[in-house]
Amino acid sequence: MLRSDPLPGALVVLTVMTGMLDAISYLGLGKVFLAMMTGNAIFLGLSISGVTGFSTLRVLLAFACFATGIVLGTRAGRVAERRARRHWFFHAMAVELLVLAVATGLAFLVPAAGTPARTVVIALLALAMGARCATVRRLAVPDLPVTVGLTGTLIALVQDSPLTGGADALALRKAGVVLAMPLGAALGGLLMTAFGLGWSLLAALGLVLLVTAGVWWHPAGPARRG
Template sequence: MEDASRHLGLMLALTFVTGLVDAGGYLGLDRVFVGNMTGNVVILGMGAAGADALPVFGPALALGTFIFGAGLAGLSMRSSPPGWSSRLTAVAVTSVLLVAATAVMLAISSTDPTVVIVAAAMTACAMGMQAAAARKVGVADVTTVVVTSTITVWATDMFARPHRTTIVNRRLAAIVAILLGALVGALLEQVALWLVFAVAAGIGAAVVGIGHASSRTRTG
């Protein structure tokens, strides 16, 4: 029970991170979602039609690198047990390092078009890895990168069985976490774009440290 509560808290923290980096990506990296791939697919479709001068290359690259990151992470954790493991720690560390590298790149130059594209690609790859790791941890209703399905289930249950437990629960917590992450990310972006990704990397590093330490304590 303690592990389940801890894992829920860690996944909610990573959901907050998704809100952070998506705000940074959309506002500072040429309207690219680096965590929410549904947004990229929609922007890609509208951009391909030439609507409102929307980007095509950036969302397509982010989508591709997200898929690559998720696939590579899934492959590396394929034989590891469910829950937090040493392989999951390695995947999560790689994800954090990619986001941290993005922060460094943007601190050096946030206006160079090449840096912007590489930053979006690196962060999207990191978010793909994060999503694969979250799937392995297996906290129900908290994928860390998708809230549309979470909102659907939350609304369905709330209307079908109105009760405190169907309203105030982990689904609502995931929705609020990504909302607050986007809010904080937008505020940080007004200060400095690199700061968005630096804070995201810091939170991610804390999550990895806590998750890894708890898994070692349990196995020990």
């Protein structure tokens, strides 16, 4: 499957990056997620109830920018879907790389927490994650939601497993998706502890760059098939 289509493997690796980014944002940008909006809904409720350490403004900003990214990603996908999906996936990732690079640069230039530049970093990264989720949803690769419906993947994995009398041919892929998010979160936590925000975001940027290059140079990718 991976030899004929680079996207399933690429999306699993991007799920690792999503876990990294949400761990980095929680630890370095003030208890807010950039991709996992379910978690932000919980944070919003805690903030409204008066629990200290959570910001209504940051969470609402993440929601708004994530939704804006979905709009932009969906519109771009409709324009580009006339081409092979590996082409418009590559172009979507190239745009994401640009946005991540700007956000990472800001994190290095303004390292102090609580500054307006950190708010811009949240906005840019949530925008990028929203656009990515829209792209992945349109790709419709089975059981690879990246950030949308991870709980559903876990339910499908268990429900279709031998424990319930099922025989799931995609069980390995589903398990990979379920494990990728906590693996990424662990990496993000280690990076934040050792190196701080800027270098952690640079590592996430590097991972996306590797995925994008891998899709481009894959035997079934745009560079080989045109």
